[in-house]
Amino acid sequence: MRAYRIAPGGTLRGEVRVPGDKSISHRAIMLGALADGDTTVTGFLEGADSLATLAAFRSMGVAIEGPEAGRLRIRGVGRDGLRAPSAPLDVGNAGTAMRLLCGLLAGQPFASKLVGDASLSRRPMRRVTEPLARMGADIETAEAGTAPLTIRPVSQLESIDYAMPVASAQVKSCLLLAGLYADGDTCVSEPAVTRDHTERMLATFGCRVRRERQRVCVPGGARLTAAPVEVPADISSAAFFLVGASIADGADLTLPAVGINPTRVGVLHILKAMGADIAVANRRQCGAEPVADLRVRSARLQGIEIPAAQVPLAIDEFPALFVAAACADGETLLTGAEELRVKESDRIAVMAAGLAQLGVAAEVLRDGIRIQGRGAAPLGGGSVDSHGDHRIAMAFAMAALRASAPILVRDCANVDTSFPGFAALAVGAGLGIDEAVA
Numbered sequence: 513m514r515a516y517r518i519a520p521g522g523t524l525r526g527e528v529r530v531p532g533d534k535s536i537s538h539r540a541i542m543l544g545a546l547a548d549g550d551t552t553v554t555g556f557l558e559g560a561d562s563l564a565t566l567a568a569f570r571s572m573g574v575a576i577e578g579p580e581a582g583r584l585r586i587r588g589v590g591r592d593g594l595r596a597p598s599a600p601l602d603v604g605n606a607g608t609a610m611r612l613l614c615g616l617l618a619g620q621p622f623a624s625k626l627v628g629d630a631s632l633s634r635r636p637m638r639r640v641t642e643p644l645a646r647m648g649a650d651i652e653t654a655e656a657g658t659a660p661l662t663i664r665p666v667s668q669l670e671s672i673d674y675a676m677p678v679a680s681a682q683v684k685s686c687l688l689l690a691g692l693y694a695d696g697d698t699c700v701s702e703p704a705v706t707r708d709h710t711e712r713m714l715a716t717f718g719c720r721v722r723r724e725r726q727r728v729c730v731p732g733g734a735r736l737t738a739a740p741v742e743v744p745a746d747i748s749s750a751a752f753f754l755v756g757a758s759i760a761d762g763a764d765l766t767l768p769a770v771g772i773n774p775t776r777v778g779v780l781h782i783l784k785a786m787g788a789d790i791a792v793a794n795r796r797q798c799g800a801e802p803v804a805d806l807r808v809r810s811a812r813l814q815g816i817e818i819p820a821a822q823v824p825l826a827i828d829e830f831p832a833l834f835v836a837a838a839c840a841d842g843e844t845l846l847t848g849a850e851e852l853r854v855k856e857s858d859r860i861a862v863m864a865a866g867l868a869q870l871g872v873a874a875e876v877l878r879d880g881i882r883i884q885g886r887g888a889a890p891l892g893g894g895s896v897d898s899h900g901d902h903r904i905a906m907a908f909a910m911a912a913l914r915a916s917a918p919i920l921v922r923d924c925a926n927v928d929t930s931f932p933g934f935a936a937l938a939v940g941a942g943l944g945i946d947e948a949v950a
């Protein structure tokens with residue numbers, strides 16, 4: 513099993529170019545495949561999750577050239593041009609791929625089956641299959657409401673006006689994609705703002721998306737027109753470096769061209785509220801998405817109560833933010849984040865267990881966590897288990913910057929799902945990671 517052995521202390525300096533945004537990379541493949549015409553993608557994330565989406569579309573007859581240094585050319589087959597895959601579509605560890613594809617496949621005139629790895633096969637899928645069933649879709653889950661998902665063709669999907677019970681961009685996007693195949697306007701309302709990459713990209717591809725506050729509608733039967741997609745650097749990957757440079761002594765790191773879509777910047781708001789020194793410079797547009805260069809320097813962090821509205825805007829960044837909280841003065845309290853329990857791992861339980869290994873007191877709550885920051889005192893060293901969760905592995909790798917002894921992080925292979933090359937980039941910036949087998 514792949515592991516990281518990280519030397520304690522050190523700092524992060526220089527410039528780090530993190531790879532392309534995972535959410536946007538998945539969507540670029542999906543919309544590019546369904547569009548009329550050829551879509552060129554730059555900055556595509558060559559991680560296992562987005563490559564699984566790419567492979568799924570190839571097996572449905574879509575010709576895709578690349579990826580070659582993040583460049584792709586997708587030969588769009590048009591809204592009705594996908595072909596029946598000859599085998600189940602295996603999306604590995606990728607929740608985004610499974611949930612978005614489920615909506616898109618529900619509207620196809622052929623049967624299909626979606627399967628994933630052990631972690632994905634434990635994650636809840638009824639959140640998408642129930643509203644899709646209301647649209648008339650025919651989808652069978654395993655008994656627990658989990659994958660595999662067997663999708664059978666129906667003559668016509670009906671449009672829906674759906675108020676999501678959970679704030680989930682995956683559920684929203686799933687229904688919008690199904691809505692392209694429905695008989696009228698499909699509308700989705702969200703209880704809190706979630707990432708809006710699907711809406712932005714649909715609009716770029718010429719779909720008349722109607723957006724009001726926390727509600728979005730797509731017209732049934734819309735056709736998409738190919739458009740170039742520039743994928744910004746992933747703020748969720750940048751988050752590990754934002755935290756690492758904040759907690760390390762003498763750090764000064766620049767992260768160029770990071771996506772700063774307002775629906776993704778919870779990590780910046782939360783770190784700044786904790787006292788982080790992050791400068792956002794050179795704001796500009798990268799296609800449909802805003803980007804900026806982020807410069808982060810060491811800072812003395814303070815524990816905070818995390819505002820509820822920031823939770824969905826930082827949902828993937830909490831493993832890293834918990835490490836920041838562990839190094840802060842005083843207590844940090846997170847509530848309203850029960851969604852963390854159904855990610856690649858139960859991120860509340862797994863982070864609390866790892867923090868305990870490093871001597872950090874953390875109380876697990878039903879929907880969050882209370883962390884007692886160690887302030888100026890170092891974290892301990894020791895062995896932590898990532899439970900195959902990429903974000904847990906990278907968060908604990910950064911914790912070593914403030915540890916008094918080496919940290920061993922076990923089960924790190926899935927870092928490749930979202931951040932291939934993480935260890936090498938981190939080493940280049942100053943982190944003492946050794947990839948080991950443990």
Ligand SMILES: O=C(O)C1=C[C@@H](OP(=O)(O)O)[C@@H](O)[C@H](O)C1
Binds near residue numbers: 682828
């Ligand atoms: O739509 C997306 O690309 C994502 C949405 C979020 O999931 P939820 O919709 O389950 O919150 C996030 O955790 C995931 O990493 C990516």
Ligand SMILES: C=C(OP(=O)(O)O)C(=O)O
Binds near residue numbers: 561606609855930
């Ligand atoms: C939750 C995540 O991804 P997904 O749901 O696509 O597996 C993540 O990347 O943190």
